[in-house]
Amino acid sequence: NLALDVEAIRDEFPILQREFDGQQVVYLDNAATTQTPDPVVDAMSDYYRESNANVHRGIHHLSQEASEAYETAHDRVAEFIGADGREEVIFTKNTTESENLLAYSWGLNELGPGDEVVLTEMEHHASLVTWQQIAKRTGASVEYIRVDEDGRLDMDHARELITDDTEIVSAVHISNTLGTINPVGELTELAHEHDALSFIDGAQAVPNHPVDVKEIDADFYAFSGHKMAGPTGIGVLYGKQELLEAMEPYLYGGGMIRKVTFEESTWGELPWKFEPGTPPIAEAVGLHAAVDWLEEIGMEQIRDHEQELARYAYEQLEDEGDVEIYGPEPGEDRGGLVSFNLEGVHAHDLTSIMNDHTIAVRAGDHCTQPLHDKLGVPASTRASFYVYNTRDEVDKLVAALDDARQLFA
Numbered sequence: 440n441l442a443l444d445v446e447a448i449r450d451e452f453p454i455l456q457r458e459f460d461g462q463q464v465v466y467l468d469n470a471a472t473t474q475t476p477d478p479v480v481d482a483m484s485d486y487y488r489e490s491n492a493n494v495h496r497g498i499h500h501l502s503q504e505a506s507e508a509y510e511t512a513h514d515r516v517a518e519f520i521g522a523d524g525r526e527e528v529i530f531t532k533n534t535t536e537s538e539n540l541l542a543y544s545w546g547l548n549e550l551g552p553g554d555e556v557v558l559t560e561m562e563h564h565a566s567l568v569t570w571q572q573i574a575k576r577t578g579a580s581v582e583y584i585r586v587d588e589d590g591r592l593d594m595d596h597a598r599e600l601i602t603d604d605t606e607i608v609s610a611v612h613i614s615n616t617l618g619t620i621n622p623v624g625e626l627t628e629l630a631h632e633h634d635a636l637s638f639i640d641g642a643q644a645v646p647n648h649p650v651d652v653k654e655i656d657a658d659f660y661a662f663s664g665h666k667m668a669g670p671t672g673i674g675v676l677y678g679k680q681e682l683l684e685a686m687e688p689y690l691y692g693g694g695m696i697r698k699v700t701f702e703e704s705t706w707g708e709l710p711w712k713f714e715p716g717t718p719p720i721a722e723a724v725g726l727h728a729a730v731d732w733l734e735e736i737g738m739e740q741i742r743d744h745e746q747e748l749a750r751y752a753y754e755q756l757e758d759e760g761d762v763e764i765y766g767p768e769p770g771e772d773r774g775g776l777v778s779f780n781l782e783g784v785h786a787h788d789l790t791s792i793m794n795d796h797t798i799a800v801r802a803g804d805h806c807t808q809p810l811h812d813k814l815g816v817p818a819s820t821r822a823s824f825y826v827y828n829t830r831d832e833v834d835k836l837v838a839a840l841d842d843a844r845q846l847f848a
């Protein structure tokens with residue numbers, strides 16, 4: 440049963456009333472980006488209309504208001520993910536930049552020949568390509584924990600790969616292609632047993648699951664505002680304070696320094712040390728409002744709603760008999776998305792047919808090309824759900840398969 444009051448939630452998203460060719464949009468591309476509720480849009484508009492100013496350095500009233508808004512947004516995000524405080528929450532542009540910050544500030548300085556970076560085969564390019572390139576530049580090596588035929592991590596292989604030569608384990612919390620929810624606490628424990636660090640890519644987890652970074656005990660954790668009912672242009676890198684204190688910034692400028700002379704510079708305190716230049720102020724206000732909005736609904740309720748829709752979609756697609764579905768069967772370790780292929784129809788053709796019905800799904804490799812190579816398919820179609828989706832929308836998705844069969848199969 441879907442416990443959320445979806446109709447009331449949908450009223451806060453005017454975009455969901457949009458029609459194309461007389462058909463109401465069916466938005467099932469939430470793993471790419473989620474829609475933005477009125478309270479978040481209003482918070483950002485109000486900021487621009489009433490409090491806009493630059494932060495950290497102004498003395499005047501408006502700058503003090505803008506600084507307060509920007510800094511308390513860090514506090515609110517810290518509370519939301521269970522961090523110790525704003526010192527452990529760095530605002531970036533997105534998950535990708537968060538991962539690059541870690542790779543450049545920590546990886547470039549700490550990795551060297553003989554060191555190993557352990558990833559999984561289901562990593563998004565944001566971490567896979569980043570670590571691959573940093574390894575090339577430092578002489579470190581990258582290894583990949585196998586994904587089994589059910590779309591789950593082979594934890595025996597993980598225990599084999601993670602050794603005293605491992606410097607960091609970097610794993611996706613919820614796969615944006617398979618929907619698999621990985622045992623990130625266990626992976627972190629394995630890393631720590633070998634004095635390695637753990638980085639968790641939480642882009643598909645923070646938006647729709649209760650996440651407590653201290654419970655996972657991850658050393659670093661990243662996610663994006665635009666995937667959690669917030670604005671684009673803001674992401675988060677969580678890091679344990681003692682690790683961030685020891686890290687050198689890799690982007691320099693105003694706002695991140697303590698003292699500058701012609702010869703030398705020293706760095707400011709956390710998190711500002713890693714936030715050079717004018718930051719995403721309005722976006723931080725929007726992210727704060729998004730966190731408030733999500734928590735008012737409840738993260739457990741959001742998780743249950745999405746997993747129920749994913750279960751329903753999985754079962755409906757499976758009943759079709761000619762649909763190949765990727766990732767684990769519905770249950771505790773499958774999140775709110777389903778990637779699949781319709782026999783005899785290329786994912787791009789299917790997604791184009793879906794668009795004829797004003798159904799928004801994603802076709803392609805979802806920035807996980809090595810995983811698609813492993814699956815033996817060039818692309819897949821992915822339906823991904825959020826708080827405003829309904830079973831009726833899943834029914835429309837399944838019904839549109841017939842058009843594709845008639846045209847292409």
Ligand SMILES: Cc1ncc(COP(=O)(O)O)c(CN[C@@H](CS)C(=O)O)c1O
Nearest residue numbers: 470471533534535563565615642663806
């Ligand atoms: C697991 C995971 N890790 C990192 C990212 C990058 O997020 P950014 O906000 O774009 O930096 C994403 C974004 N995945 C989008 C674009 S490929 C998808 O359609 O699946 C992700 O899913």
